[in-house]
Amino acid sequence: MGEEELFWRETQTQTQTQSRSQSMDGAASAAAAGWTWPWTLSVLLVLFTYTLLTSPFCSRFRRRLRSFSSSSSSSISTPAATDSLPSIRTISDLDLKNLIDNLNEEEEEEEEVIWENVIHKTSNSISYEAKCCKPKDGPLKYLSVTTFEDCSVDKLLNFYMDNNYRVQWDKTVVRHQQLQLDHPSSTEIGRTIKKFPFLTPREYVLAWRLWQGIDGSFYCFCKECEHPLAPKEKGYVRVAVFRSGWRIRKVPGRNACEIRMVHQEDAGLNVEMAKMAFAKGIWSYVCKMDDALRKYSAGGKQNNIINPTAVLPIQKVPREFEVVKDMKDAENSMATVNQQHAEICTSKKLTRRPSSKLIANGLLLLGGAIYLSRGHSSLGSKVAMAYLASKLTKRGGAAATASSKKTR
Incomplete structure (x- = not known):
């Protein structure tokens, strides 16, 4: 009995040991099986995330998100540290001289340019007329005159230079970004995105500069340029040729001012299509601009914006340009006076009273x-x-005597 009991106990002990080892093996296998799924899911999640971030859809989404955030935060973004950027010499006084000649239509006298009237419209508060021509080189050239009633020169200047407000009223402007303010040359550079119906958005990287004349008028010339802060991006058509300038001055004799503008732009459109689009839509655009100007003035925005002279010093028109302009004005005035005097003398000879x-x-x-x-x-x-006959006879005799003395 003692040996059987000992055998029974050894057998029971071995059975318990085997059951414990089996239970431990089961727990280990269960634990291993439990860790396998989380690792698999983690790897799949990492692979999916990487694939999504590198997809073209995500790239477009990030670009749109950046543009939305930049446009919603401010329509004119603050320029980067422009002290490290090189000085700008894009626009010179020679550009101003050419602008003055174009505004006065002096270059066309030598080139025999044929102008074509495009539009002439008038309302109670504004009038607009424009004509165009096709130069030998370059895109269509437009020359327009817009007259604003009950408006001062300073008010119209501030309105035109307020790009932040332009984003609000000009629905073609999607975004404007200020790139650089160059104090040595008094030149500003900016980037503007415009959207037109049925067309890819146009991208403008432009430099502009202001001058003031001795008569209180203001000149501005703007042209295309390149800038390190505005690399070319997909989804936009960058305008390669852009030359535009204007003069704002007071209309003599009444409370009004005019802006005379010459404009050339190659936006990649057909010439006839561009001309038709301009003729059909420009008057509506001018009326919207006039309405925005009245709201701008009524809201007192001219007191809230940064005056152009506070941002960059406005250069004076060189004296030699002013002298030439004054001489030409004097010559025109003298010619007008001589013509009037000749007409008066002719009328006196024909009808002596x-x-x-x-x-x-x-x-x-x-x-x-x-x-x-x-x-x-x-x-x-x-x-x-x-x-009366005797008096007239005496007067005729005296006139004849005077003429005979002169001939002698």
Whole structure:
């Protein structure tokens, strides 16, 4: 019995040991199986995330997100540290000279350019007229004059230079970004995105500069340029040729001012299509601009914006340009005066009128003759006619004598 009991106990001990080892192996396998799924899911999640981030859809989404955030935070972004950027020499006084010649239509006298009238519209508060021509080189050239009633030069200048407000009223402007303010050259560079119906958005990287004349007028010239802060991006068509300039000045004799503008732009459109689009849509655009100007003035925005002179110093128009302009104005005025004087002299030769003294004496004599004749009108008229004939004879004789003396 002792050996059987010992055998039984050894057998039971081995059975318990085997069951414990089996249970431990099961727990280990269960634990291993439990860790396998999380690792698999983690690897799959990492692979999916990497694939999504490198997909073209995500790239477009990030670009749109950046543009939305930049446009929603501010329509004009603050320029980067421009002290490290090189000085700008894109625009010179020679550009101003060419602008003045174009505004005065002086270059066309030598080139025989044919202008075509495009539009002439007028309302109670604004008038607009434009014409265009096709130069030998370059895109279409437009010359327009817009006159704003009840508007000052400073008010219109601030309105035109407020790009932040332009984003609000000009629906073609999607975004504007200020790139650089160059104080040595008084030049500003900016980037503007414009969207037109049925067209890919156009990208403008432009430099512009202001001048002030001695008569209080303002000139601005703007042209295309390249800038390190504005690399080319997909999804936009960058405008390669852009030359535009204007002059704002007061209209003499009334509370109004005008902006005379010359504009050339190659936006990649067909010439006839661009001309038709301009003629059909420009008056509506000008009316919207006038409405925005009135709201701009009524809202007192001109007191809230940064005046252009506070950002960059406005250069003075070189004196030699002013002298040339004054001489030409004087020549035109002198020619007008000479023409008027010639017309007056011609009219005097054709219709010589008797002097006021002769007329007064004749009337006095006529009245006296009528009084003396006491109703005999024939007698009074005969006396008056005799007196007038004698006076005219004396006047003709004196004139003949004077002319004969001059010939001698």
